[in-house]
Amino acid sequence: MGTKDNIVLIGMPGAGKSTVGVVLAKVLGCRFLDSDLVIQEETGRLLHEIISEDGVDGFLEIENDVNSRIETSRSIIATGGSVVYGEQAMRHLKEIGTVVYLELSCEEIRKRLGDLRKRGVALKEGQTLEALYAERVPLYEKYADVTLCCGGKRMRQIVSELSAVFQPEGE
Template identity: 30%
Template sequence: MNNLILIGMMGCGKSTVGRLAAEKLGLAFVDTDERIEAEAGRTIPELFDAEGEEGFRARELDVSRALAREGGLVIACGGGLPTRAEAIAALKASGVVFWLNREPAVIYDTVSMAHRPLGQGGKEAFLERFRQREPIYRRWADYIIEGHAQAAEAVGRIAALYERECQA
């Protein structure tokens, strides 16, 4: 199927890098959070308020399974998607997983958390969430792209690795 899947903490640049990578590779771009919002007709914060995190994760699983059946996509996953093994396993079976590993303290200090439900607990809670997710991201990633790279540099590295995987 050859999808290119991006994982990492909220605010690490998955959507930005994903859009640029899709353009460079001639693939379609999908953000799982945007797909969920479009299908639900509500924002992520509204879904969290109405359905809780479990309800949101169920929607995320459905979207992951649907996207895994498609090919030729660059998929930017919500930060918590890999915590649901079924969701990330479905996507991984359809392509190559890249973890955008950006320093969590830098993310928190530079990205607005106002519209991010799981970013509301303050910096320590955000850093703790990263500590919990780091081994999960590491487990599912085929490649780790360290966050010190600029978006254009990250896209170049991702594109080269993706193309190599597609030829293998």
């Protein structure tokens, strides 16, 4: 598969990056790496603690730094929803893998999410989910090598569509 043999999942919080990633890794027989967990391991803090202690900008700096140093192969990498703000991180992730945007409508994200702050979502003061969505979608689209519309689909269907892209029949 060469050096670009990872699959990098990007998308809004609640789009299912971690859940899809774990199942996809099982189906394709690769490793699974959740970059939010790497951040927590490296800093010894939970995401929402980093955000409340260092602010959103401080968190984004840490996220950009950690993601730009990920070295792995044959892995599914689930990233945090805000990874696309980090130019270094995205450059690096595109070098080591294929970037897949799990696309969902703002409405569906809202239904799935619940309390944004408890989830460690990098929201600026007074920013609404709609504003965040509008700000991030162009970035997801800019960096995506593959976009998969996930609206109204079950987990199994999303995983099977992705595994068909990365493991075509007959291989």
